[in-house]
Amino acid sequence: MGELRERFWELPLGQLNRAEWEALCDGCGRCCLHKIEDADTGEIEDTNVACKLLDTKTAQCTDYRNRKAFVPDCLRLTLRIVGEVNWLPETCAYRRRADDRPLPEWHYLLTGDREDVKRAGVSVAGRVVSENDAGPLEHHVVDWDE
Numbered sequence: 001m002g003e004l005r006e007r008f009w010e011l012p013l014g015q016l017n018r019a020e021w022e023a024l025c026d027g028c029g030r031c032c033l034h035k036i037e038d039a040d041t042g043e044i045e046d047t048n049v050a051c052k053l054l055d056t057k058t059a060q061c062t063d064y065r066n067r068k069a070f071v072p073d074c075l076r077l078t079l080r081i082v083g084e085v086n087w088l089p090e091t092c093a094y095r096r097r098a099d100d101r102p103l104p105e106w107h108y109l110l111t112g113d114r115e116d117v118k119r120a121g122v123s124v125a126g127r128v129v130s131e132n133d134a135g136p137l138e139h140h141v142v143d144w145d146e
Ligand code: SF4
Pocket: 024, 025, 026, 027, 028, 029, 030, 031, 032, 077, 088, 089, 091, 092, 093, 094
């Protein structure tokens, strides 16, 4: 995995080792929510419906290591595709660093507190429903940036 180097989050994404890459995630949970794509326009709407593996109270994956076995289409963000995933939230560290922008000021790598993503109102913890309980996605369209 590799060591976490001092202020590694300021390095270009391509220079990060695996541990540093993983550590960039703030755990907001936004990428674990279903989206609806308009077949004609390609426009993407957000929902508050979570993947069945997401703990809706903490916004953490309940089986991160084995998630692909249960959810084969779970997105694995890599350097190669990070610039193409257009639905990552504005706050996402991968998106920001791919654009050579700094981490948001509340990011735990800067503050030392993983709970700050909740205080900043960015985490979806406690604000989502599992796909096991949700029913039709169309009833759950939300605008997380509001
Ligand atoms: S949107 Fe970005 S920061 Fe949030 S959970 Fe997904 S990868 Fe991590």
